[in-house]
Amino acid sequence: MSTAVELRHVSKVYGSGxxxxxxxxxxxxxxxxxxxxxxxxxxxxxxxxxLTIAGTLEEPTSGDVFIAGQQLARLSRHDRARLxxxxxxxxxxxxxxxxxxxxxxxxxxxxxLDGVKAKVxxxxxxxxxxxxxxxxxxxxxxxxxxxxxxxxxxxxxxVVGERRLLLADEPTGALxxxxxxxxxxxxxxxxxxxVAGVVVTHDAQMASWADRVVFLRxxxxxxxxxxxxxxxxxxxxxxxx
Amino acid sequence: xxxxTLDGEIIILSIILGMSIRHALLALLSEGPKYGLxxxxxxxxxxxxxxxxxxxQVYTTLQRLERDGLVESEDAGGAGPQNVFTITPTxxxxxxxxxxxxxxxxxxxxxxxxxKVLVAMRVxxxxxxxxxxxxxxxxxxVMQEYTRLKSEITEGEVEVSLVVDSELxxxxxxxxxxxxxxxxxxxxxxxxASGAPTSAPRVGRSIAGVRR
Numbered sequence: 001m002s003t004a005v006e007l008r009h010v011s012k013v014y015g016s017g018x019x020x021x022x023x024x025x026x027x028x029x030x031x032x033x034x035x036x037x038x039x040x041x042x043x044x045x046x047x048x049x050x051l052t053i054a055g056t057l058e059e060p061t062s063g064d065v066f067i068a069g070q071q072l073a074r075l076s077r078h079d080r081a082r083l084x085x086x087x088x089x090x091x092x093x094x095x096x097x098x099x100x101x102x103x104x105x106x107x108x109x110x111x112x113l114d115g116v117k118a119k120v121x122x123x124x125x126x127x128x129x130x131x132x133x134x135x136x137x138x139x140x141x142x143x144x145x146x147x148x149x150x151x152x153x154x155x156x157x158x159v160v161g162e163r164r165l166l167l168a169d170e171p172t173g174a175l176x177x178x179x180x181x182x183x184x185x186x187x188x189x190x191x192x193x194x195v196a197g198v199v200v201t202h203d204a205q206m207a208s209w210a211d212r213v214v215f216l217r218x219x220x221x222x223x224x225x226x227x228x229x230x231x232x233x234x235x236x237x238x239x240x241x
Numbered sequence: 242x243x244x245x246t247l248d249g250e251i252i253i254l255s256i257i258l259g260m261s262i263r264h265a266l267l268a269l270l271s272e273g274p275k276y277g278l279x280x281x282x283x284x285x286x287x288x289x290x291x292x293x294x295x296x297x298q299v300y301t302t303l304q305r306l307e308r309d310g311l312v313e314s315e316d317a318g319g320a321g322p323q324n325v326f327t328i329t330p331t332x333x334x335x336x337x338x339x340x341x342x343x344x345x346x347x348x349x350x351x352x353x354x355x356x357k358v359l360v361a362m363r364v365x366x367x368x369x370x371x372x373x374x375x376x377x378x379x380x381x382x383v384m385q386e387y388t389r390l391k392s393e394i395t396e397g398e399v400e401v402s403l404v405v406d407s408e409l410x411x412x413x414x415x416x417x418x419x420x421x422x423x424x425x426x427x428x429x430x431x432x433x434a435s436g437a438p439t440s441a442p443r444v445g446r447s448i449a450g451v452r453r
Binding site: 188205222 | 413
């Protein structure tokens with residue numbers, strides 16, 4: 001599988017002099033297509049900064065960001081905006097759906113903004129809504145959807161079209177456990193379809209849906225889980241959790 | 242690599258491991274009268290045959306249950322393989338009472354991880370955040386395995402989901418304790434050269450308290 005996003009020695013400093021804040025320090029992170037990575041860490045550890053830099057919404061103070069093999073620093077502003085529009089989907093804690101549009105219109109919007117014909121965009125939106133088990137809710141407005149449904153619509157909007165990188169900032173933060181679990185199952189589903197996902201969360205249960213969990217502390221990536229290195233068997237006599 | 246070897250029945254194992262054979266047998270008899278041999282077979286099949294039960298254990302337990310008036314058998318002469326056992330109203334009451342009995346959460350068990358962290362605070366040269374992170378990583382990896390198991394569970398296997406959820410919440414609580422510990426230690430005043438905190442006597446008392 002190809003690398004969807006790569007951060008090389010990325011640092012981010014806000015302010016200068018005595019008010020200088022090192023949000024990220026020499027972070028290396030690479031996420032492959034089809035991989036779901038969770039980023040955990042306490043408040044102020046740099047989780048959200050990492051996400052905005054990976055999503056090209058902010059530039060690093062030093063270091064390089066590659067999206068689908070393209071080095072961002074070498075792209076023109078125009079090309080970068082296009083890359084962001086076409087390749088990257090965002091999911092936020094508070095869903096950020098447009099209240100005046102139905103679920104399917106919300107999902108189709110990014111494609112339409114990118115010049116895709118309304119009919120084609122709508123068909124693509126319906127397809128992804130169906131995949132996320134939301135076909136019956138397609139004509140509903142955001143205020144008619146539950147929190148969990150709204151977040152699933154937001155996921156659909158983030159992966160519609162050819163988007164191959166999904167960035168989610170505390171996507172389950174406003175949801176109860178079961179709705180949160182459903183959202184994580186959907187992110188899992190999207191990554192099984194080849195989307196690379198990066199989920200920032202402080203919730204270990206939600207993080208445990210990821211293939212890999214990386215841990216940030218004071219702006220540094222201090223550790224990560226090794227996939228498949230858990231116990232051989234669970235729920236058997238003597239298994240020590 | 243973890244391979245899924247469990248089915249809905251096996252999962253009952255982890256429940257049963259925390260419960261006595263006595264209550265397991267009462268639970269099986271609450272479904273209807275059964276032979277002693279049948280009870281042993283059902284007990285084993287529901288624990289996925291990973292917890293074999295000595296036939297003697299079954300009959301000894303049945304005899305005690307009968308003595309206490311919680312089950313009765315057709316033949317008062319003994320607990321042979323051909324004997325049919327029935328749960329009594331007292332037995333049903335006992336089972337219901339046991340189901341509602343609060344689990345043994347107080348006083349807290351002596352927690353190995355808490356002790357390790359408290360001890361580490363006194364050991365010179367230990368990088369506490371790194372130690373906490375090593376435990377955090379291990380626990381999250383275990384959670385990932387449980388979640389992988391959960392993602393494979395079908396709708397018909399709700400028992401498995403309940404047990405997996407219970408384990409996930411339990412481990413999550415430990416991760417949160419590690420997070421809080423991490424944050425609390427970060428706020429502590431600078432440590433002495435030996436690595437011991439300036440508030441050593443208080444920590445000493447805490448350790449003594451945990452021992453109780």
